Structures are given as C-alpha cells and as structure tokens.
Amino acid sequence: MSDTDVVIVGSGPNALAAGVTMARAGLSVQVIERNDTIGGGARTAELTLAGFRHDICSAVHPMALASAFFQEFQLTSRLEFIVPEISYAHPLDNGEAGIAYRDLNRTADALGRDGAAWRRLMKPLVDRIDAVTDFTSNQLLRIPRDPIAAAAFGVRVLEQGSPAWNLRFRERSAPAMLAGLNAHSVGEMPRLSTAGAGLILGAQAHARGWAIPVGGSQGIIEAMADDLRAHGGTITTGTEVHSLGQLPSSKAVLLDVSARALDRIAGDHLPTRYRRALRRFRYGNAAAKIDFALSGPVPWTNPDVRSAGTIHLGGSREEIAHSEAQVANRIHPESPYVLVSQPTTVDPSRAPHGQHVLWAYAHVPNGSTVDMTEAIVAQIERFAPGFRDLILDSHHMTATDLEQYNPNYIGGDFSAGAVTIAQLIKRPVISTDPWRTPTKGIYLASSSTPPGPAVHGLCGFYAARSALRHEFGIRDTPDLAIGA
Incomplete structure (x- = not known):
C-alpha cells in the first residue's frame, strides 16, 4: 500500500x-x-428472500436530519428520505396506543388528560431543538452555547431520570411512550442516562421527525x-x-x-x-435481532400503529422498566422490550409488490447466545394477532452474531x-x-x-x-x- x-x-x-x-x-x-x-x-x-431488502x-434515522455533519454535508439533497407523519407508536393491551405524531399539538390532543403535561414536557425542547441537539451532540465538558436550552433539557432529565418520573402523568400511554424512548439506550430506568436519550429522541420526533432513507x-x-x-x-x-x-x-x-x-x-x-x-x-447490554419477510402488512390491533415508521413494544412503563432490569441482571426476559421498524409502510421499494420487510430486536444480556425469535414473535403477536401467519422467511442474529458481524459491537452492544x-x-x-x-x-x-x-x-x-x-x-x- x-x-x-x-x-x-x-x-x-x-x-x-x-x-x-x-x-x-x-x-x-x-x-x-x-x-x-x-x-x-x-x-x-437481502437477508431473507430475493427482493426483500433489510x-x-x-x-430509522432521527439524527440524519439533526446531525451538524449531515446538515453541512447536505445529506437530504443527496438521498431521498421519507419522514412518516407518525414518528413512533406504542401499543398497549386492549387496542390502546400512544401515537407520537410529528405535530406536537396533535400528539398532545390524542393523549387526553395527559396531553397538557406532554406538551409542557416536550415543547421547550422542540422549540429549541437545534440548541438542545448541539448540547447533547458534542460533549458535556463544555459551556453550552444556549444555556436556556441546556437548562430546560437538564431539568427534564432530572425529573424523568428519577423516581419523580411519573408525577406529571395520570394515564398509561404517555409514561409508556417515554419508557419506550428511554429503552433505546439499553439501560435500566429511571436513570439520568436513559432519560436523556429518551428526551432527545422524543423531541426530535416532534421537531423534525424520524427519517427513513428510501431503499x-x-x-x-x-x-x-x-x-x-x-x-x-x-x-x-x-x-x-x-x-x-x-x-x-x-x-x-x-x-x-x-x-x-x-x-x-x-x-x-x-x-x-x-x-x-x-x-x-465498560460495554453495555446487547440486542438480539431478527428480520422478517412478510406476505402482507402487520395486522396491528390499533389501526394508527399501521402507519408508524417505528413501534415500541413491551406494554406499560412498569413492564418495560422490569424487562430492562432483568437484562441488567443477565436474565433473558420472557416479555422483552422490542423495537420494531416497518419501513415498507412508507417505502414499498424494499419488498416485492404487496409484501413487506420488518426489522426488530429485543434487548438481552451482553454476550448472549440466545435466539430470541420466539420471544420477539410472541411480543408482536400480543399487539398484532395473526402476525405469525404472514411470515415467509426470517433471519436472526444473536448478540454474539452481532459482534461477529461488527467487532465494534462488543458482546452485541451496538x-x-x-x-x-x-x-x-x-x-x-x-x-x-x-x-x-x-x-x-x-x-x-x-x-x-x-x-x-x-x-x-x-x-x-x-x-x-x-x-x-x-x-x-x-x-x-x-x-x-x-x-x-
């Protein structure tokens, strides 16, 4: 060379x-x-069948729209992105679901008694999203360029990362939605780190949306x-x-x-x-992932969930906190938190006509060799009865498989x-x-x-x-x- x-x-x-x-x-x-x-x-x-691109x-890429590098690089002018009207959805039992629309007011209106509390939590972050992103996307050892934005973010992290995290809410959907966001960082909750990750993702969902690249x-x-x-x-x-x-x-x-x-x-x-x-x-807990080729769209019980780009599964805030605590204690949950992406709802180019791809992972202990396919399928079936009948093929990766694929993912820690x-x-x-x-x-x-x-x-x-x-x-x- x-x-x-x-x-x-x-x-x-x-x-x-x-x-x-x-x-x-x-x-x-x-x-x-x-x-x-x-x-x-x-x-x-093409991990499963020919014509299915996984x-x-x-x-899903919230930071593709928010990253200072990608903004300077003009990524959205080089590549087509679709930003779904619903950034993420969080199904609950009995057909209920928390729906995070890009429109903050629409989201709040749909949350009933907790709508005003959701708006008060998110609006200061959404209104100052560039400053909040700058503060969280550099390093914490510097004076923030916008102290007001940093303070608004910090106060909310202290609330949502502590036992006070439920005080502002009365219903089930809003707390569950926040737990689903927090769980992206694969950690116990309530904690400051998981709350911080959840709040920035939640604010991006309303400010710019969660982008999906075409293809x-x-x-x-x-x-x-x-x-x-x-x-x-x-x-x-x-x-x-x-x-x-x-x-x-x-x-x-x-x-x-x-x-x-x-x-x-x-x-x-x-x-x-x-x-x-x-x-x-130190390296954190891990993921076990599965990709599905489906004969049709996922039959979510709540029809609004069918239009979401991303779905958080796991039930209530308490259920998700419990499953994440189990993972932290090196237990594979029977009812794990599952993160789902259904890109073909907005980008049909990724599968043959009328068919779909589905992307999903569950959290597992670092270094796990357990195939979580059945647990993931069961969790999807919980909120979408009949899902199993749509599966044409699937491809799974354990946590250790993820590390073999990418050595940066120590023990499956992506x-x-x-x-x-x-x-x-x-x-x-x-x-x-x-x-x-x-x-x-x-x-x-x-x-x-x-x-x-x-x-x-x-x-x-x-x-x-x-x-x-x-x-x-x-x-x-x-x-x-x-x-x-």
Missing part, C-alpha cells in the same frame, strides 16, 4: 464522515474496511463514499487491521473501532496509563460502550478532546467517543477536525456542501 496523508480504519458512518472531511480539506485519504462491503452499522442487504443494523440505510453510506472518492479518497475492503504496522505511513490514523480494539491495534504505541483507561471502558452518565463524560477518557489519543497522529473516531451511538457521523467528524488542527495546521472546517 502506498503512503498517504490520512488512513482511516473502518467504513461506517463515523469513518466515512472523517474521510469526507479530510478529503474535502485537500488531503489524500485511504479507508480500510475488514468486510467485503462498506457500511458498518448502516448496511442494507437494514442489517440501523434502520435502505446503505444509501447514507453510498452518498458519503461517493463524495469521498470524488475528492480523491480510496476505499480498500476485505482487509482486517490487527496492528498499526499493517498500515501505510501517514501523518494521521483515525480508527473507527471500539476502545478495546484501539488498545489491541495500537498496543505499545499508546501510553500505559491511557491503555488502562481503554481497558476500564453502542460501542455502555451509555451511562459517567461514560458520556468519560468516553473513553475525560478530555476536552477525547478523539485525540496521547500518541501523536492517532485518533479514535468511533461511538466509543462523544457523542456516542447513532448514525450521525459526528464522532468521525469531530475526530477529523481535531486531526486537521493538530496534524495539518488546518483550523477551518472544510466546506462539505454539494459542489464545493
């Missing part, structure tokens, strides 16, 4: 965001990927890869990196790998104290590190520039750095900006717009 300015290990959203940024700055960039296809946590493939990991998540990757190549970057696939010695000489190496893998790959190039910190970095308050501050170390390691020219650009998990590209973007400053003396962020 020839020498280059920048070598990037990995080809997920963070790696390619770093590559685009460095290439736009006029540097030569080489991306190296272990798999035969690029994409990391945003790949799309998102292997990420499927699948792979389109996000291809848009970035095309731009990288257009600016002189190269991508090499099918090459697993075990050590820095395999890489061509360069001024900067950016690694979109877990903290654990950084320790293994960089080894003695890193100071002993820093390596100890990497080894102390967040590349437990999402706790401590590890949002110390990710993987306490630093005002956590992407930059103590060794000159080596940067960590994965979800093991701030702002953590999701398809937003920000971990790689921030790592690239740090490397531009420190290795190349470039202080101005390059223009990422189309045609620049």
